Amino acid sequence: MKTIAIIIAGGVGSRMHQDIPKQFINVYDKPVVIYTLEGFQRHPQIDEIYVVCIEGWHDILRAYAKQFNITKLVDVIDGGESAQGSIRNGVYHLEGKAADDDIVIIHDGIRPMVDETVLTDIIIKAKKYGNAVTSLPYNEQIFKVDPEDETTTTEYIPRETLRRVSTPQAYAFRLLDDKYHEAYDKQIGIDGSNYTNTMMVQLGVRLHFAAGSDKNIKLTTKDDLEMFKSHLKSDGRDSWLK
Numbered sequence: 001m002k003t004i005a006i007i008i009a010g011g012v013g014s015r016m017h018q019d020i021p022k023q024f025i026n027v028y029d030k031p032v033v034i035y036t037l038e039g040f041q042r043h044p045q046i047d048e049i050y051v052v053c054i055e056g057w058h059d060i061l062r063a064y065a066k067q068f069n070i071t072k073l074v075d076v077i078d079g080g081e082s083a084q085g086s087i088r089n090g091v092y093h094l095e096g097k098a099a100d101d102d103i104v105i106i107h108d109g110i111r112p113m114v115d116e117t118v119l120t121d122i123i124i125k126a127k128k129y130g131n132a133v134t135s136l137p138y139n140e141q142i143f144k145v146d147p148e149d150e151t152t153t154t155e156y157i158p159r160e161t162l163r164r165v166s167t168p169q170a171y172a173f174r175l176l177d178d179k180y181h182e183a184y185d186k187q188i189g190i191d192g193s194n195y196t197n198t199m200m201v202q203l204g205v206r207l208h209f210a211a212g213s214d215k216n217i218k219l220t221t222k223d224d225l226e227m228f229k230s231h232l233k234s235d236g237r238d239s240w241l242k
Helices: 032-042 058-067 083-093 116-129 173-186 196-202 222-234
Strands: 003-009 048-053 073-078 103-108 131-137 142-144 155-157 163-172
Touching (some): 003 032, 032 048, 048 083, 058 073, 073 083, 163 173
Antiparallel strands (some): 131 163
């Protein structure tokens, strides 16, 4: 049984307002996507890495991977028309390469601070249950907008009933491949902001929560990028915290 990572780096990053895709922005002389890949490269249970990459950047990614010694990189795959399309391309690319019970981890290339303990926990849970999604409690109060007056509310959702789910998330390959074919055949869970986890739920799959980390930020805006830089500069100064 192998553990395979599919890193999604197919976006253009328009909200970052930069001249290059945000996954290739250099932070302290290293592209964001390389920080992400290094987290998977270091983890002893990750066997192979595939990257779904924006068109025109494949050779650049391969060159960076060679420069920064990402030896687990197996292949670079064309991105899709959406996040779901990119993930689908990555999953379909594994057909004939991955065994049914291989664990496939899906992760955003612009989440460069993936934690080793988070990866370990989703691998353990996915091997046990067939899937696992990174999750955290929701610590803010959530109120529903009144449909008749969107400036008011009379109803809230107890935060104890909520979990924030992001990547990394992991699935047995047979489940993942079957459900992507089903989703695209039935046109379910593939539009808008849908991702693998939301698609799975819409197709009737029970998902299992795994550990998450507040440091696992997604670099969407310039503020996120500055936060990432701050984390790198802190260099463990909060290590006394339990």
